[in-house]
Amino acid sequence: MASPEALKRRLEKTSQMVNEFIEKVLPPNCEAQLYQAARYQVFSGGKRLRPYLTIKSCEAAGGTANDALPLATATEILHNFTLIHDDVMDGDLLRRGKETVHVRFGEPMAILSGDLLFAKVYQLVIDHAPPKMTNEEVLEALGVLTDAAIQLCEGQALDVMFPQVVGVTEEDYFSMVGGKTAALFRACAQLGAMAAGAPREVVDSLGEFAWNSGLAFQIVDDVLGVTADESTLGKPRGSDIRERKKTLLLIHALRTAQGSDLETLKRLFDMESPSQEDVESIIDVMDRLGSIQYAKDKARHYLETALTKLGDLEPSPAKDQLAELVRYFVERGY
Numbered sequence: 001m002a003s004p005e006a007l008k009r010r011l012e013k014t015s016q017m018v019n020e021f022i023e024k025v026l027p028p029n030c031e032a033q034l035y036q037a038a039r040y041q042v043f044s045g046g047k048r049l050r051p052y053l054t055i056k057s058c059e060a061a062g063g064t065a066n067d068a069l070p071l072a073t074a075t076e077i078l079h080n081f082t083l084i085h086d087d088v089m090d091g092d093l094l095r096r097g098k099e100t101v102h103v104r105f106g107e108p109m110a111i112l113s114g115d116l117l118f119a120k121v122y123q124l125v126i127d128h129a130p131p132k133m134t135n136e137e138v139l140e141a142l143g144v145l146t147d148a149a150i151q152l153c154e155g156q157a158l159d160v161m162f163p164q165v166v167g168v169t170e171e172d173y174f175s176m177v178g179g180k181t182a183a184l185f186r187a188c189a190q191l192g193a194m195a196a197g198a199p200r201e202v203v204d205s206l207g208e209f210a211w212n213s214g215l216a217f218q219i220v221d222d223v224l225g226v227t228a229d230e231s232t233l234g235k236p237r238g239s240d241i242r243e244r245k246k247t248l249l250l251i252h253a254l255r256t257a258q259g260s261d262l263e264t265l266k267r268l269f270d271m272e273s274p275s276q277e278d279v280e281s282i283i284d285v286m287d288r289l290g291s292i293q294y295a296k297d298k299a300r301h302y303l304e305t306a307l308t309k310l311g312d313l314e315p316s317p318a319k320d321q322l323a324e325l326v327r328y329f330v331e332r333g334y
Contacts, residue, residue: 015048037113045096054192059318063196070128071191084114148187155179163244182214212306219299222247238279252291
């Protein structure tokens with residue numbers, strides 16, 4: 001397995017390629033505040049994991065990075081559209097350690113800039129799809145992106161509803177994160193394979209690889225939300241608890257807690273504004289009940305499932321790098 005430094009260098013290379021392509025659809029010389037807000041979001045950081053997944057899937061399927069670049073950029077812009085709207089819905093003040101778009105530019109402009117990014121996804125694919133893709137294949141790619149966007153909305157709707165719902169199950173959780181996170185991961189891998197002109201079975205295998213990778217990624221994200229410090233997260237530790245989000249950790253804790261531990265957890269739903277001390281006490285209960293370890297074990301299960309989906313691909317550096325990426329999802333510390 002390559003070192004984290006090698007993965008970081010490859011991610012940085014992808015980021016540079018994607019950033020240069022974004023300049024084509026969000027020109028830097030536009031002074032309109034709408035475009036300033038959109039550019040502020042897409043250039044505010046992030047590892048560009050989704051376009052990296054798209055490009056490496058394309059390479060693993062026999063294509064090149066340039067084949068995949070337009071579709072990879074589209075996935076990153078779609079992802080950033082969801083982040084702007086998520087931050088508005090959650091009322092988050094920080095993302096990646098910086099002011100969120102709605103804090104900096106106001107809520108109306110944030111919503112509009114998100115809408116702009118969503119439209120730019122389709123404009124980008126129509127105007128810049130790889131020349132070797134037929135019109136039918138471009139239409140299919142647009143369908144993949146549209147399906148992912150619909151599933152993102154459905155998953156996010158569940159995420160918004162669940163804090164007020166009693167008895168959210170583990171199955172409910174996976175329905176939510178499947179839409180909210182894994183659907184776009186799957187679309188990234190499918191689009192990469194399609195850009196390479198891969199046969200349907202390769203497109204499907206890479207899609208399943210990415211779907212399971214996305215589940216692992218989101219579970220680890222939930223774990224890091226209660227185990228990493230604020231400077232690493234770029235937002236307060238335990239934000240999901242404060243917002244009463246039904247993460248896998250909280251669902252497991254509520255299912256297994258008894259006595260005083262259960263009372264501590266139930267108090268969360270009676271508090272109007274939980275303090276950091278309240279949040280820390282709930283994290284302590286989760287840790288004591290094994291909920292954090294349970295979530296880590298689930299993430300590793302989806303890691304192993306994802307890796308099996310690569311089994312039918314021909315050996316290649318890109319295939320190894322995809323395996324390395326999903327291992328990073330599970331083992332990362334931020």
